[in-house]
Amino acid sequence: MQRPLLHHLSLLLLLSSLITNAAVAAQPRQVSVGVYANEPKILLGQDGRLSGIFGELLNEIARQEDWQLLPQPCEWQQCLERTQRGEIDLLPDVAYSDSRAQVLDFHKHPALFSWSQLYSSENLHLKSILDLHGMRIAVLQGSVQEQYLQDLLDSFGLKAQLLGVQSLSQGFELVASGQADAAVANQRFGDFHAPHYRLQSSSIMFQPAQLFFATRKGQNADLLSTIDRYLQAWQNSPSSVYYQSLQRWGGERPKVLIPTAVWWGLATLALLLAIALGGALLLRRQVREKTQHLQASEQRLNTILDSVEAYIYIKDAQLRYQYANRKVCELFGLPLEQVIGKTDDQFFDLDTATNLHENDRRVLKLGERVQTEEINRSLTGETDLAFLSTKLPLRDSRGEIYALCGISTDISEHKKNLEKINQLAFYDPLTGLPNRRLLLDRLQQALAKHARGLQQGALLFIDLDNFKDLNDTLGHDMGDQLLQQVAQRLSSHVRAQDTLARLGGDEFVLMLEGLSLQPAQAVSQVEHVGNKIVAALSAPYSLLERNHSSTASVGIALFPNDRSTVDEVLKRADMAMYQAKAAGRNAMRFFDPQMQAEVSARASLEFDLRQSLAERRFILHYQPQVDAQGQLIGAEALVRWQHPTRGMVPPAEFIPLAESSGLILHLGRLILYSACEQLVAWAQDPQLKQLTLAVNVSARQFHHPDFVADVCAALAESGADPRRLELELTESQLVEDVENLISKMSQLKAQGIQLALDDFGAGYSSLNYLKRLPLDQLKIDQSFVRDLLEHPSDAAIVRTILALGDNLGLSVTAEGVETQAQYEALQRMGCRRFQGYLFAKPGPASALENWPRTPTTE
Numbered sequence: 001m002q003r004p005l006l007h008h009l010s011l012l013l014l015l016s017s018l019i020t021n022a023a024v025a026a027q028p029r030q031v032s033v034g035v036y037a038n039e040p041k042i043l044l045g046q047d048g049r050l051s052g053i054f055g056e057l058l059n060e061i062a063r064q065e066d067w068q069l070l071p072q073p074c075e076w077q078q079c080l081e082r083t084q085r086g087e088i089d090l091l092p093d094v095a096y097s098d099s100r101a102q103v104l105d106f107h108k109h110p111a112l113f114s115w116s117q118l119y120s121s122e123n124l125h126l127k128s129i130l131d132l133h134g135m136r137i138a139v140l141q142g143s144v145q146e147q148y149l150q151d152l153l154d155s156f157g158l159k160a161q162l163l164g165v166q167s168l169s170q171g172f173e174l175v176a177s178g179q180a181d182a183a184v185a186n187q188r189f190g191d192f193h194a195p196h197y198r199l200q201s202s203s204i205m206f207q208p209a210q211l212f213f214a215t216r217k218g219q220n221a222d223l224l225s226t227i228d229r230y231l232q233a234w235q236n237s238p239s240s241v242y243y244q245s246l247q248r249w250g251g252e253r254p255k256v257l258i259p260t261a262v263w264w265g266l267a268t269l270a271l272l273l274a275i276a277l278g279g280a281l282l283l284r285r286q287v288r289e290k291t292q293h294l295q296a297s298e299q300r301l302n303t304i305l306d307s308v309e310a311y312i313y314i315k316d317a318q319l320r321y322q323y324a325n326r327k328v329c330e331l332f333g334l335p336l337e338q339v340i341g342k343t344d345d346q347f348f349d350l351d352t353a354t355n356l357h358e359n360d361r362r363v364l365k366l367g368e369r370v371q372t373e374e375i376n377r378s379l380t381g382e383t384d385l386a387f388l389s390t391k392l393p394l395r396d397s398r399g400e401i402y403a404l405c406g407i408s409t410d411i412s413e414h415k416k417n418l419e420k421i422n423q424l425a426f427y428d429p430l431t432g433l434p435n436r437r438l439l440l441d442r443l444q445q446a447l448a449k450h451a452r453g454l455q456q457g458a459l460l461f462i463d464l465d466n467f468k469d470l471n472d473t474l475g476h477d478m479g480d481q482l483l484q485q486v487a488q489r490l491s492s493h494v495r496a497q498d499t500l501a502r503l504g505g506d507e508f509v510l511m512l513e514g515l516s517l518q519p520a521q522a523v524s525q526v527e528h529v530g531n532k533i534v535a536a537l538s539a540p541y542s543l544l545e546r547n548h549s550s551t552a553s554v555g556i557a558l559f560p561n562d563r564s565t566v567d568e569v570l571k572r573a574d575m576a577m578y579q580a581k582a583a584g585r586n587a588m589r590f591f592d593p594q595m596q597a598e599v600s601a602r603a604s605l606e607f608d609l610r611q612s613l614a615e616r617r618f619i620l621h622y623q624p625q626v627d628a629q630g631q632l633i634g635a636e637a638l639v640r641w642q643h644p645t646r647g648m649v650p651p652a653e654f655i656p657l658a659e660s661s662g663l664i665l666h667l668g669r670l671i672l673y674s675a676c677e678q679l680v681a682w683a684q685d686p687q688l689k690q691l692t693l694a695v696n697v698s699a700r701q702f703h704h705p706d707f708v709a710d711v712c713a714a715l716a717e718s719g720a721d722p723r724r725l726e727l728e729l730t731e732s733q734l735v736e737d738v739e740n741l742i743s744k745m746s747q748l749k750a751q752g753i754q755l756a757l758d759d760f761g762a763g764y765s766s767l768n769y770l771k772r773l774p775l776d777q778l779k780i781d782q783s784f785v786r787d788l789l790e791h792p793s794d795a796a797i798v799r800t801i802l803a804l805g806d807n808l809g810l811s812v813t814a815e816g817v818e819t820q821a822q823y824e825a826l827q828r829m830g831c832r833r834f835q836g837y838l839f840a841k842p843g844p845a846s847a848l849e850n851w852p853r854t855p856t857t858e
């Protein structure tokens with residue numbers, strides 16, 4: 001039973017399937033088709049049927065295949081979504097894209113080729129994608145074009161406002177109403193509708209597309225393959241409905257059947273061309289913009305470079321000017337074009353150019369940054385400018401130096417000021433010669449150089465003779481003129497390496513360097529110069545259009561020698577100059593080593609003197625003074641120096657030095673005090689209390705303002721009787737300031753002190769004022785006493801002095817009485833007071849204490 005049942009069941013199924021199939025075959029295939037307004041490709045005709053190219057093609061296929069097409073009107077985006085959901089079987093006019101192929105299936109042979117194109121109003125000419133910068137562009141919202149266009153704009157760096165629209169016609173309307181500048185549409189729609197909106201197609205095309213019927217992924221494969229079959233056949237037949245439809249909707253004729261690949265090639269080419277064109281234009285625009293930008297910044301830079309006060313330039317590796325700012329051009333007096341390519345030897349003299357090139361090469365060859373002072377002399381030698389230049393190497397991207405950039409600042413003014421300051425500090429304004437300061441500096445340098453024994457030098461101290469007289473008689477202006485003429489004459493005898501300076505007043509110094517190393521030769525070289533100078537300076541001068549004669553004395557010191565310090569050399573030359581003066585002026589003298597020895601001896605003596613004063617190594621010896629009967633009437637205090645090594649040193653050897661060094665003030669005070677103490681001691685002795693004690697006073701001591709006070713203080717402090725003190729003055733100290741002298745003497749006399757004039761007759765006291773001096777005594781100079789018996793003239797002088805004393809009421813003492821004959825002769829002449837070896841040599845005070853009442857006779 002089983003078997004017939006199964007058999008029946010299978011039969012039943014077969015039948016039912018046959019019945020079903022027969023029923024299906026009988027009914028047309030229903031195909032829902034998405035329709036939206038995209039004339040001429042797809043639209044819903046007024047009869048409710050599909051229209052447009054896609055519509056007509058599908059209608060024809062449906063007719064032949066007996067499909068029942070069910071148009072499903074929808075907006076584009078909505079159509080797409082419904083197709084994906086399977087609510088629509090076929091959606092015409094879908095551009096293939098990989099992303100769409102994920103959700104939709106496409107047939108193989110594209111139904112149509114299209115591309116996107118921009119349409120604008122007739123007066124806006126869009127030539128390339130670059131022209132879209134800043135434009136408002138209507139584009140189907142969510143469409144492939146929208147994204148594509150955005151990417152395209154981005155890749156060109158352009159900014160445009162994309163206005164999303166729901167339909168292509170809405171986009172065209174926006175353009176037509178001025179709310180958008182351009183609208184994107186597929187070329188088929190655009191070309192078809194543009195005239196209606198008074199729009200024109202631009203040459204901006206992009207995104208070529210293959211258009212298909214699409215269906216939900218995995219469905220309706222039969223529909224797709226059927227469509228492919230028809231399209232393939234039609235596209236191969238120029239008279240097919242396919243081309244008829246294309247022609248109807250867009251005027252397209254299949255004159256030559258172009259293979260798909262060629263179509264694609266052309267489209268791609270067109271796109272590439274558009275991009276290339278756009279790219280080229282973009283580049284050109286960018287170049288133009290960059291050029292403008294560069295031009296602007298170059299102009300800015302030039303303005304800055306031209307307005308600075310520095311000289312700025314660039315020189316290439318061949319040292320040719322590649323750039324020069326305004327200051328440089330002004331300096332050269334040429335426009336920039338004529339400066340460029342030239343080198344420094346075309347602008348500066350040879351020395352300058354060589355120096356500049358040396359500096360430049362350091363920058364170019366060694367890559368150094370050079371900062372240096374450059375003195376630039378123009379070709380004609382007229383202008384001399386000082387620059388502070390900084391030069392830097394310029395390197396290319398590989399680090400190679402290809403040029404240098406220089407910035408030079410004009411420091412001529414600054415240098416001039418420095419020179420002026422220098423001039424004021426180191427030069428004598430009257431003669432323009434170096435001053436003392438500069439001379440000392442140069443001498444110092446010369447000594448350092450010559451100390452190495454390589455050269456000899458000499459210092460010539462030049463002093464005008466009697467210049468003071470000229471100044472006093474003709475005035476300082478004339479004096480200045482003479483000094484200027486002297487400076488001129490001296491300058492003409494000076495070599496470049498020598499230094500001629502004016503120390504001040506009428507003192508000039510000439511320093512000679514580089515003399516022979518042979519002393520004799522050096523001396524004769526200097527002698528030659530010295531003689532020329534003496535001769536040159538003794539020639540008549542013209543002052544106030546009259547001849548004036550003047551001479552000079554020149555002292556010369558050679559250096560180096562063992563004590564060559566600046567001071568020493570100057571001092572020696574000065575001393576030699578004084579010797580020249582002493583020799584009668586208008587002369588030249590070399591510094592004498594003998595003189596040097598004396599100077600040295602004097603220096604060491606002065607040192608000892610100072611030392612001994614501190615150690616109180618000075619004592620007084622006393623020499624008696626007697627009357628005609630040989631009776632002791634007084635004594636003269638004579639200082640003695642107990643030198644630590646030389647024993648007793650007589651005053652003649654150190655008093656002058658004590659005077660010149662000023663030590664006499666200290667020494668004199670010591671003597672005065674100890675003399676007063678001696679008087680006080682004698683006052684205790686009835687034998688000696690009547691004695692006067694004579695104390696020698698040096699000129700410098702006497703003229704000291706404190707002298708009178710010092711004497712009074714010594715007397716007061718010791719308690720000595722002023723009437724026993726006698727001060728001996730020498731004639732030389734009477735010559736100056738007589739009024740002051742008289743006043744001082746009077747003050748001393750008022751104290752009861754006696755005053756004597758020592759060594760009278762040897763000096764040149766004027767009798768005229770001698771009588772005005774409040775003196776008590778004259779001491780006849782020992783030279784007259786010594787030769788009294790031999791020379792009648794000396795006897796005559798002695799007699800005169802004695803008579804003078806009588807007339808002026810002064811007592812007279814004869815000094816240096818050594819013989820009885822002299823003693824007696826003097827007595828016969830009327831002399832009453834005597835001093836000399838005949839009676840006693842100077843000795844310690846004790847000798848006087850033992851003095852006999854009557855003088856010893858031999």
Ligand code: C2E
Binds near residue numbers: 652758835842
């Ligand atoms: P003066 O004041 O004319 O002193 C006399 C000088 O003659 C002394 O030399 C004395 O020793 C020397 N004399 C005395 N009798 C004779 C003689 O018979 N024959 C010779 N040939 N000479 C005699 P002295 O002590 O060497 O002093 C020399 C000079 O030094 C003094 O000459 C005086 O001007 C100065 N002197 C001495 N002591 C002092 C002093 O304490 N103060 C100052 N300022 N000068 C002094």
Ligand code: MG
Binds near residue numbers: 696728758
């Ligand atoms: Mg004396």
Ligand code: MG
Binds near residue numbers: 759781782
């Ligand atoms: Mg004397």
